[in-house]
Each structure stands twice: as C-alpha cells, then as structure tokens.
Amino acid sequence: MNKCFITKLDAVVEDNNLPYLGYAVANVNLSAEKSMYFGVDTSVNSVKIKIVGNGAITSLGGVSTNVKEAQVSHGQSFILSPGTYQLLFDKYYAVPLSFPTDGSIRINAEDFSFSQYSRESSLSLIRIIYGDVKGMGSLYKAKTLNFQSCDKLYGDIADLGTCTGLTELWLNGTQVTGNIEDFVKAQRNAGRTSCDSLNIAYAAETLVKWKGNGVTTSVYQNKLSWTSNSITFKDETISA
Incomplete structure (x- = not known):
C-alpha cells in the first residue's frame, strides 16, 4: 500500500547553503558595483x-533601480551593487557573458x-x-562546456x-579526474551509442586518464569518437 506522510513545519530554516528550487545561485562578493549583461539564448x-542578502540590482535602459528582483531581457545590461550576497537566476542560456x-x-x-531551464545551455564558465x-x-x-x-x-x-x-x-x-573509457561508457548508457567527433580540451596538468595513463601533451583539441564497441582518442583506437 502506498502511504503519504504530511508534516507541518512551524518554523523557517535560515540556511543560505540550501538550494533554491527553479533557480541557480551565484555567490557575489563585490567591493564596487559591477556592470554586467545576460547573453540569453535568442529563443528565450x-x-x-x-x-538574496544585502545587494541590489539596477536594470540599465529599464525602470528597475536598486531592487531585489528584476526581469532582464536578452542582451540587456544591469548593475550589481557592492556587497556580499547571492544572485539567483532561472536560466543558464549563455550564462552572463x-x-x-x-x-x-x-x-x-x-x-x-536546480535550474529550471538549464538543459540545453552551452556554457563558458572560465x-x-x-x-x-x-x-x-x-x-x-549542451554542445559546449568550457570549464x-x-x-x-x-x-x-x-x-x-x-x-x-x-x-x-x-x-x-580543473581537478576533474576519471577515465575517457568510463566517460564513453556513460555516454552509451545514456543513449549515445556512437559519436563522430567530440573535442576534449586539456593541458598537461589534466587528471583525466586514457588507457590508465594521464594525458601529458599540451595539445588543446583532441578528437574523441566511438562506436558501440570501439573508442578512438588522439588517433588511437581500442576495443572497449
């Protein structure tokens, strides 16, 4: 039998580390005001x-001045006030450029x-x-993830x-570890059984391994491809 338990809470939890459903969170620590803009996907x-906190936002070209909440249009600039606070936004399409x-x-x-509209983002989060x-x-x-x-x-x-x-x-x-082979296996398990070209960029300090060995070259673009039973990386093919 399926059962449903309902609990009545008689208090509010004050914890800025909790996620905000439907929003992504940026932690802000600005010593001076900062002008920014969102390069939103043109379909949005x-x-x-x-x-959230002691900050404020001012929309340039709009009517919102020193407010806690604003709707910022595609390509529209805005100013963040100095202070330490949290910036919440509901879409990650080309996150603030x-x-x-x-x-x-x-x-x-x-x-x-927890971001509602993040599924098709291509991000540059340098x-x-x-x-x-x-x-x-x-x-x-996502087509591109730049970390x-x-x-x-x-x-x-x-x-x-x-x-x-x-x-x-x-x-x-980055400090990302793991193996190219396991990455491909996970892609297959998610339904991508073959891939003609996926470029992986890294430098000599990468912790990701190929055939059990760390990548030592400083070449930035390295083609990865696979079929249902083989993987090719840096022009070397293995059965896997």
Missing part, C-alpha cells in the same frame, strides 16, 4: 534575477541541478564555477556522461 526573451573571473562571483556546479562536476550532468543537450581554469571544480568525467549533446569539453586547469 528574458531571465528572472533575484537578490560578463561574469568577472577574479573570484568575486562564483557558481556552485551542483546548483545547475574560472567562476566550483564544486562537484556531477551537478552539470543535467545539461543533457577552463576552474581549479575548484572536481569530480569524475564520467558524471558528464549524461551530457549526450556535447561536441566540445574543456577541462584544462
């Missing part, structure tokens, strides 16, 4: 932004799991994302196996 008209790379705004990778890469596994149709120099991004490359739309993956400068 706008992004809803919320401020003007995000600073100095650490003043950081995004937890696991928050991608130096601004941290946490376990498995949170990005919800980006099922270049995200030295606080960790986890197993196989956790990106559900991203079956990938054609380009940048991992250089």
Whole structure:
C-alpha cells in the first residue's frame, strides 16, 4: 500500500547553503558595483534575477533601480551593487557573458541541478564555477562546456556522461579526474551509442586518464569518437 506522510513545519530554516528550487545561485562578493549583461539564448526573451542578502540590482535602459528582483531581457545590461550576497537566476542560456573571473562571483556546479531551464545551455564558465562536476550532468543537450581554469571544480568525467549533446569539453586547469573509457561508457548508457567527433580540451596538468595513463601533451583539441564497441582518442583506437 502506498502511504503519504504530511508534516507541518512551524518554523523557517535560515540556511543560505540550501538550494533554491527553479533557480541557480551565484555567490557575489563585490567591493564596487559591477556592470554586467545576460547573453540569453535568442529563443528565450528574458531571465528572472533575484537578490538574496544585502545587494541590489539596477536594470540599465529599464525602470528597475536598486531592487531585489528584476526581469532582464536578452542582451540587456544591469548593475550589481557592492556587497556580499547571492544572485539567483532561472536560466543558464549563455550564462552572463560578463561574469568577472577574479573570484568575486562564483557558481556552485551542483546548483545547475536546480535550474529550471538549464538543459540545453552551452556554457563558458572560465574560472567562476566550483564544486562537484556531477551537478552539470543535467545539461543533457549542451554542445559546449568550457570549464577552463576552474581549479575548484572536481569530480569524475564520467558524471558528464549524461551530457549526450556535447561536441566540445574543456577541462584544462580543473581537478576533474576519471577515465575517457568510463566517460564513453556513460555516454552509451545514456543513449549515445556512437559519436563522430567530440573535442576534449586539456593541458598537461589534466587528471583525466586514457588507457590508465594521464594525458601529458599540451595539445588543446583532441578528437574523441566511438562506436558501440570501439573508442578512438588522439588517433588511437581500442576495443572497449
């Protein structure tokens, strides 16, 4: 018999580390105001932004001034106030192109799991994302994931196996580990039984392995392809 238990809570939990359902979270620590803009996918008209904490947002060209919530249109600029607070937004389509790379705004990778409209994003998150890469596994149709120099991004490359739309993956400068073979196995299990070309970008410091060995070359673009029973990486084919 199926049973349903209902619990009545008589209190509010104050914990900024909890996820916000339907939103992704960026942690902001700005010493001065910062002008930014969202490069939203053209199929989406706008992004809803919320401020949690002591910050405020001003929409340029709009009527919102020093508010806690705003609807920002495609390509529209906005200003974030100085302070330490959280920036919530409901879509990750080409996440803010003007995000600073100095650490003043950081995004937890696991928050991608809670973003309503993140499934088809192609992201360039250079130096601004941290946490376990498995949170990005919800980006099922993403074509490009650029995590270049995200030295606080960790986890197993196989956790990106559900991203079956990938054609380009940048991992250089991250702490992501694992094996190319396991990544391909995860892609197959998710329904991508073959792939003609997936370029994996990395540098000499990569922790991802191929045939049990770490990648030592400094070449940035390396073609990965596979069939149902073979894998080809860097022009070398194995049965797997």
